[in-house]
Amino acid sequence: MPKLVLSTSTGFSGKAFIVAAMSTACTAWLMHQAPTQSADVSLHASDDIPAHATRDGASATATQSAQTAASTPPAAPAYRVETAQVTHSFSEAATKLGVDAATAAQLARALAGRLDFRRDLQPGSEVRFVFRNDNAPADANAQTNMQTNAQAASQPVAATSASTAASPDDDLPLAVRISTGKTSHDLFLYRNLDGKAFYYGADGQSNAPSFTRYPLAYTRVSSAFSPNRLDPVTHRWAAHEGVDLAAPAGTPVHATARGTVTFAGWETGYGRVIKIKNFGDYSTTFAHLSRFAKSLRAGAQVRTGQVIGYVGSTGWATGPHLHYEVHVDHVPKNPLTVALPQRSGMSAEEKEHFAQQVAQFEPML
Numbered sequence: 001m002p003k004l005v006l007s008t009s010t011g012f013s014g015k016a017f018i019v020a021a022m023s024t025a026c027t028a029w030l031m032h033q034a035p036t037q038s039a040d041v042s043l044h045a046s047d048d049i050p051a052h053a054t055r056d057g058a059s060a061t062a063t064q065s066a067q068t069a070a071s072t073p074p075a076a077p078a079y080r081v082e083t084a085q086v087t088h089s090f091s092e093a094a095t096k097l098g099v100d101a102a103t104a105a106q107l108a109r110a111l112a113g114r115l116d117f118r119r120d121l122q123p124g125s126e127v128r129f130v131f132r133n134d135n136a137p138a139d140a141n142a143q144t145n146m147q148t149n150a151q152a153a154s155q156p157v158a159a160t161s162a163s164t165a166a167s168p169d170d171d172l173p174l175a176v177r178i179s180t181g182k183t184s185h186d187l188f189l190y191r192n193l194d195g196k197a198f199y200y201g202a203d204g205q206s207n208a209p210s211f212t213r214y215p216l217a218y219t220r221v222s223s224a225f226s227p228n229r230l231d232p233v234t235h236r237w238a239a240h241e242g243v244d245l246a247a248p249a250g251t252p253v254h255a256t257a258r259g260t261v262t263f264a265g266w267e268t269g270y271g272r273v274i275k276i277k278n279f280g281d282y283s284t285t286f287a288h289l290s291r292f293a294k295s296l297r298a299g300a301q302v303r304t305g306q307v308i309g310y311v312g313s314t315g316w317a318t319g320p321h322l323h324y325e326v327h328v329d330h331v332p333k334n335p336l337t338v339a340l341p342q343r344s345g346m347s348a349e350e351k352e353h354f355a356q357q358v359a360q361f362e363p364m365l
Ligand SMILES: [Zn+2]
Pocket: 223, 240, 242, 243, 244, 322, 323, 324
């Protein structure tokens, strides 16, 4: 038992042990034994050294693997590059190469701002994927996972999602190129600290559509989303399928996500109302407006953040406010709490790491 070894040793041999432990050969053993060892050595005078030794050991591991990766550039067999011609659709071509439907949809979403998959992807277009081969030696992506897991382990909350989302043996493409004949678009896999997979362009910018939570600068929530409330105007109990955000009349109202205006006009109760079909299953409703933005009409495309109208009190409203609804698959959800697709920004450190991956995989495309 380590306890016996250490408790019978002198202070000198304790230090010798620590020096030995700092050589990377012993690192794995040290890390396994760390809790017991720390407790035991704390009996000696130099009781904070083992903690340092443990940390040094851990960083030695990371350094060692980084050096391994740097000194042995990834051999070709570590990765495979697969190419398919688009004969029918992108998802069909992607599926042919072993990409599952959810990943194909994620890739399509990541390029949604730049590429119209129906219009731009004609027969003859080509898709190219870089995959990591099974049982391949450690590579940049494996390092990412190692770091992710190490950091997740220190954050118990994140650990669960990391273990489910970041299985290092999954087969997500590391890099993707879609060539339409005229132009090509690249995407690169990146996992955030929770291990969640995202695809970014080489510049690290995400083009995935996202939602903002609030459509205006409001002063207060004057009425909450509720399955049943006494309507202040009709004096009947009914569901309040949105949230009322009080704001001075004339306050600009912004689209919370890009989409297509399906209705802009007058409806009983709502007064002047705009309805937008956003991407995916999402749609949004903006009611009691005093007026619409210029040129806003049914069929118009709107961008996230675009001013679509102005706060008023048209329809059944007791004062100026925006009645705002978010529907997911036609079911009204609480706009203040509903899960919304968000863009995942990268920290400076993540960006640096991502740039290394781009530099590694871009030449393979
Ligand atoms: Zn309302």
